[in-house]
Amino acid sequence: MNAQDPAARFPHLHFPDSWYAVAWAREVPSGIAVPLRAFGEDLVAFRKSDGAVQVLAAHCPHLGAHLGHGGTVVGDEVRCPFHGWQFDGSGRCTRAANARSVSQATALRAWVTRDLHNRIWIWFSNTDAPPNWDLPETLLNPDVRWKVAGRIDRSFPSHPQDVLENAADAEHFRFVHGMSEILSAETAYTEHGLATRLKARSKSDRLGFKGIVFNLDITARVYGMGLQTIHSVITHDRLPFSLSTIVIEGLVPREAGQVDLLIDIQMSALPVPGVDWLAHRSFRQAVVADVDSDIQIWAHRRYLARPQLVAVDTEIGGYRRWARRFYPQPSPGVTRVERVIPT
Numbered sequence: 001m002n003a004q005d006p007a008a009r010f011p012h013l014h015f016p017d018s019w020y021a022v023a024w025a026r027e028v029p030s031g032i033a034v035p036l037r038a039f040g041e042d043l044v045a046f047r048k049s050d051g052a053v054q055v056l057a058a059h060c061p062h063l064g065a066h067l068g069h070g071g072t073v074v075g076d077e078v079r080c081p082f083h084g085w086q087f088d089g090s091g092r093c094t095r096a097a098n099a100r101s102v103s104q105a106t107a108l109r110a111w112v113t114r115d116l117h118n119r120i121w122i123w124f125s126n127t128d129a130p131p132n133w134d135l136p137e138t139l140l141n142p143d144v145r146w147k148v149a150g151r152i153d154r155s156f157p158s159h160p161q162d163v164l165e166n167a168a169d170a171e172h173f174r175f176v177h178g179m180s181e182i183l184s185a186e187t188a189y190t191e192h193g194l195a196t197r198l199k200a201r202s203k204s205d206r207l208g209f210k211g212i213v214f215n216l217d218i219t220a221r222v223y224g225m226g227l228q229t230i231h232s233v234i235t236h237d238r239l240p241f242s243l244s245t246i247v248i249e250g251l252v253p254r255e256a257g258q259v260d261l262l263i264d265i266q267m268s269a270l271p272v273p274g275v276d277w278l279a280h281r282s283f284r285q286a287v288v289a290d291v292d293s294d295i296q297i298w299a300h301r302r303y304l305a306r307p308q309l310v311a312v313d314t315e316i317g318g319y320r321r322w323a324r325r326f327y328p329q330p331s332p333g334v335t336r337v338e339r340v341i342p343t
Contacts, residue, residue, distance in 0.1 A: 041057065044071065147269055167220040183199040227248075243270065
């Protein structure tokens with residue numbers, strides 16, 4: 001088995017049950033049938049006349065044409081480019097040219113969809129269960145005047161569980177992200193999320209201020225296996241103001257062992273006129289450097305079922321036990337090792 005084969009790298013090859021960001025909202029404009037790929041499946045997205053996004057299985061049950069390649073949006077439905085069959089947002093076939101009746105078997109799978117946080121999200125369940133939790137409606141502190149500093153798209157070989165494990169791994173901030181000192185770190189878990197608060201000091205070489213040490217108060221929040229926010233408050237002992245930043249990461253497994261990240265970066269307006277552009281540029285460069293440093297590890301890392309943990313790795317085991325809930329459990333008496341996440 002090839003070392004880069006997903007089955008060799010990830011024993012938990014199945015996709016976790018979660019919400020996933022399959023596209024930026026701007027990538028699904030009105031009046032266009034848009035092809036998507038997620039969970040190893042072809043999908044098509046389109047907007048109804050009221051702007052609501054619908055996501056369906058992509059291939060027409062008539063002769064298999066892809067609705068996202070040449071298909072058209074007609075009112076609240078998508079029309080197949082091959083023979084004109086039409087499907088509504090529920091996946092029901094409403095028109096089949098030259099057919100007197102249409103079997104219910106012609107319906108396409110319709111995915112539960114959210115248009116939120118500038119992204120299109122769909123719910124994935126291994127057992128086709130409906131969502132048992134929802135995405136947060138608000139990610140930004142309304143008391144902060146936020147400004148968009150940039151967006152990043154990345155695609156690389158990995159698995160959502162591996163990517164999000166970094167949120168519980170405080171020690172990696174020192175070696176991967178240049179923190180000069182970790183002052184404290186604490187992780188708390190809820191049914192469908194976690195939050196890690198990290199206080200640290202960091203030399204700001206990546207921010208373009210070589211040698212200056214800033215104080216960082218970071219809160220990383222994970223929602224299921226498809227959304228993470230990293231909120232930082234950056235201060236310096238000699239500066240009379242603080243800078244708030246937030247990095248919002250939407251994940252989607254396109255294929256088994258292949259993950260896309262849809263990242264947007266926002267930061268608070270500074271009280272010093274005329275320097276926002278410099279701060280935005282510097283912080284965006286720092287985020288790009290941090291993300292690419294993580295990807296260099298994620299893309300080549302192998303998941304170890306029994307890692308040799310040391311004292312500072314306490315939360316790794318806690319995170320992996322928490323992550324089990326997002327996978328279907330085997331029936332009593334049935335062993336399905338590939339779906340059980342070892343600690």
